[in-house]
């Protein structure tokens with residue numbers, strides 16, 4: 520039979536942890552650029568440059584549709600939000616700084632929760 524999951528990353532607690540982490544991301548003051556999909560009509564070049572768009576509302580939808588296997592696959596999508604941000608935005612810009620702040624916050628929170 521399947522090996523019993525041993526850590527929060529894999530066991531049944533993984534998904535409630537994802538929902539909690541996402542709620543904290545959405546509530547963060549610097550979340551505003553990441554709450555909804557980037558409208559490529561409002562942001563010239565975005566569709567060409569960013570091959571795999573991702574945002575917090577899409578992650579929320581994927582969680583609701585049980586599309587994440589575990590905390591690991593959830594973290595991959597959250598990091599995609601921040602990697603897209605770094606690719607498209609200058610570090611020294613409103614959105615660029617927000618992305619760095621959010622990544623720092625997220626990295627701190629999930630590592631704290633996994634201890």
Ligand SMILES: Cc1ncccc1N[C@@H](C)c1ccc2c(c1)OCCCO2
Pocket residue numbers: 551552553554555556557558561562604607608614
């Ligand atoms: C995460 C990200 N990366 C690159 C560009 C935009 C975004 N976020 C979107 C939601 C956004 C933020 C600010 C915006 C905007 C759209 O509409 C165009 C007008 C200026 O204001």
